[in-house]
Amino acid sequence: MIVDINELGPVDAQSADVCIVGSGAVGITMAREFVGTAHSIILLEGGGQAFESRSQEPYRSEIVGLHHDGVHNGRVRVVGGTTTLWAGQSLPLWDMDFQQRDWVPNSGWPVDKRTLRPFYRRAEEVLQIPHATYEAADLPDRGDSLPAYQGDAIVTYFSQFAAMPNFAQKYRANLKAAKNVMLLTHANAVAFDATPDATAIRELLVRSFQGKELRIRAKMFVICCGGIESARLLLASDSVEPHGIGNRHDMVGRFFQDHPGVAIPVRPLDHKRFSQWYGSFRKGDVRHCIKYAASETLQREKGILHVGGEVFYPISFAVTAAKLFAGAFSQMFRKKREATEAQDDPNAIQPVSQTRMFNALATVAQRLDQVGKTAFFRRYVLGKVVSMAALQPHVGFSVEQEPNPFSRVTLSRQTDSLGMRRTVLDWRLTKSEGRSIAVFAQALSDEWRKLGLAEFNPDDLEIGGREQGEHGGFIDASHHMGTTRMGADPTTSVVDPSCRVHGYANLYVGSSSVFPTSGFSNPTLTTLALCLRICDEIKTKLSNSIMAVA
Numbered sequence: 001m002i003v004d005i006n007e008l009g010p011v012d013a014q015s016a017d018v019c020i021v022g023s024g025a026v027g028i029t030m031a032r033e034f035v036g037t038a039h040s041i042i043l044l045e046g047g048g049q050a051f052e053s054r055s056q057e058p059y060r061s062e063i064v065g066l067h068h069d070g071v072h073n074g075r076v077r078v079v080g081g082t083t084t085l086w087a088g089q090s091l092p093l094w095d096m097d098f099q100q101r102d103w104v105p106n107s108g109w110p111v112d113k114r115t116l117r118p119f120y121r122r123a124e125e126v127l128q129i130p131h132a133t134y135e136a137a138d139l140p141d142r143g144d145s146l147p148a149y150q151g152d153a154i155v156t157y158f159s160q161f162a163a164m165p166n167f168a169q170k171y172r173a174n175l176k177a178a179k180n181v182m183l184l185t186h187a188n189a190v191a192f193d194a195t196p197d198a199t200a201i202r203e204l205l206v207r208s209f210q211g212k213e214l215r216i217r218a219k220m221f222v223i224c225c226g227g228i229e230s231a232r233l234l235l236a237s238d239s240v241e242p243h244g245i246g247n248r249h250d251m252v253g254r255f256f257q258d259h260p261g262v263a264i265p266v267r268p269l270d271h272k273r274f275s276q277w278y279g280s281f282r283k284g285d286v287r288h289c290i291k292y293a294a295s296e297t298l299q300r301e302k303g304i305l306h307v308g309g310e311v312f313y314p315i316s317f318a319v320t321a322a323k324l325f326a327g328a329f330s331q332m333f334r335k336k337r338e339a340t341e342a343q344d345d346p347n348a349i350q351p352v353s354q355t356r357m358f359n360a361l362a363t364v365a366q367r368l369d370q371v372g373k374t375a376f377f378r379r380y381v382l383g384k385v386v387s388m389a390a391l392q393p394h395v396g397f398s399v400e401q402e403p404n405p406f407s408r409v410t411l412s413r414q415t416d417s418l419g420m421r422r423t424v425l426d427w428r429l430t431k432s433e434g435r436s437i438a439v440f441a442q443a444l445s446d447e448w449r450k451l452g453l454a455e456f457n458p459d460d461l462e463i464g465g466r467e468q469g470e471h472g473g474f475i476d477a478s479h480h481m482g483t484t485r486m487g488a489d490p491t492t493s494v495v496d497p498s499c500r501v502h503g504y505a506n507l508y509v510g511s512s513s514v515f516p517t518s519g520f521s522n523p524t525l526t527t528l529a530l531c532l533r534i535c536d537e538i539k540t541k542l543s544n545s546i547m548a549v550a
């Protein structure tokens with residue numbers, strides 16, 4: 001069932017077996033795992049069923065490090081969370097991403113790929129994509145060959161896109177019909193209350209924007225608020241532990257990571273082969289994208305981070321941007337009208353719609369020449385069908401970050417409309433990210449030239465002199481990771497290998513915030529695999545406790 005907290009009536013407490021905080025990809029997936037079981041679930045969502053500027057407001061943050069777009073524009077407070085915005089591209093982490101690497105400080109997961117394999121399979125089912133190895137050999141037949149690189153520096157992978165990426169659309173009916181799951185909207189988790197000995201969560205304080213307060217009591221709590229907000233909620237819960245829950249060793253919020261990216265135009269020498277090899281393609285409902293990445297050999301020999309990427313055609317960005325612009329414009333217009341009707345403040349901050357609209361407009365303007373020259377001119381003046389070969393391809397790179405304890409989320413003195421201290425984001429890179437891209441770009445450029453395929457000049461990439469504190473040409477990818485890192489040692493991590501907060505018997509974190517390192521793969525498939533693993537553990541614990549009582 002789905003209930004708005006403001007319509008609950010005069011109750012001040014609710015109980016359930018499991019309380020899941022946040023209804024993004026992770027929260028919804030976890031709640032669905034319990035549908036039809038004997039366990040009662042409360043799924044809390046701070047936003048409503050549609051985007052609202054008021055619900056988005058608590059995400060407004062202070063940026064003190066590198067410019068970071070995603071902290072404002074890359075996460076959405078609404079049922080479905082950021083899946084209302086994301087692309088659904090799915091790719092697992094690779095074996096070496098989990099390993100401790102001598103040349104990557106603070107690397108190494110306490111679990112390996114083999115342990116996660118069955119959960120990856122289940123995560124694929126959630127995303128409704130076929131099970132795959134994502135290696136070139138497993139690529140669906142598309143009637144042509146793949147790049148036959150001569151050296152062993154580059155490997156080819158592929159990603160799969162969820163056909164229906166919006167989890168609210170995909171699973172709303174499922175949640176509505178579930179008798180044992182209550183999705184409570186406009187229910188903002190404000191702070192956990194721990195037992196005096198700080199070994200368990202007693203209850204969770206929830207607040208609506210209209211000032212209604214509710215205490216949630218549950219046997220198990222799971223924080224699924226995304227890679228930034230999950231840390232914020234722990235830090236804000238300071239009634240028993242003065243620096244926040246799980247933060248005895250000052251680890252919550254540290255090691256914030258994203259996937260810094262950079263791109264430049266590439267000149268195909270063999271247009272046909274190039275677009276055949278690197279163009280995305282569909283098989284059934286599922287779109288596939290070809291990825292190039294640094295091989296384990298190259299990473300090891302050159303001491304670089306995991307770098308990968310894909311060829312893209314910015315015209316598709318322009319088209320997407322134009323669509324976003326139209327959507328954001330109508331959304332803003334609608335919001336103003338609704339606000340006026342509701343005597344609300346029409347000037348209230350609308351970080352997503354307003355900033356996204358202006359960003360989209362800027363993107364369209366920057367690409368107008370391409371849109372005009374290629375699409376319009378070719379289609380309507382020359383009367384030719386626009387083909388990918390006629391457009392300017394770009395070679396894109398995305399790199400894992402070296403885990404850096406000084407790249408972090410902390411709390412501001414400023415508070416949001418719920419009375420919670422705001423996020424301060426200090427995103428920092430080291431020199432390794434730029435160096436890794438430079439090494440890999442050179443290897444890729446050499447290979448492409450040897451194959452007579454395409455050419456680009458790696459020196460044109462804006463990564464020279466990219467010192468800490470400079471932003472250079474990097475952009476973030478709205479992949480927020482690392483702030484509640486997983487580890488066996490409570491002094492250097494926040495959650496244990498099963499994603500349970502060290503020292504707390506009934507508190508888990510289901511988020512990419514637990515990633516100790518992040519590979520170059522999009523994070524959500526791995527996050528879903530981890531959260532399905534949490535579900536199994538919680539189910540076992542709940543069943544054991546029922547049996548113990550019986």
Ligand SMILES: Cc1cc2nc3c(=O)[nH]c(=O)nc-3n(C[C@H](O)[C@H](O)[C@H](O)COP(=O)(O)OP(=O)(O)OC[C@H]3O[C@@H](n4cnc5c(N)ncnc54)[C@H](O)[C@@H]3O)c2cc1C
Nearest residue numbers: 022024025026046077081082086087089189226478522524
């Ligand atoms: C444009 C874009 C494209 C992307 N493309 C990809 C991609 O192709 N592949 C990929 O893997 N990743 C992609 N990502 C990243 C991906 O969207 C996120 O990693 C993923 O959606 C995170 O899911 P989540 O459930 O952990 O967090 P979120 O989706 O952020 O959900 C968190 C939920 O918690 C709620 N919440 C937060 N705080 C509270 C609180 N205090 N109380 C109650 N509720 C709260 C929020 O309202 C939200 O619903 C993309 C992101 C963006 C912005």
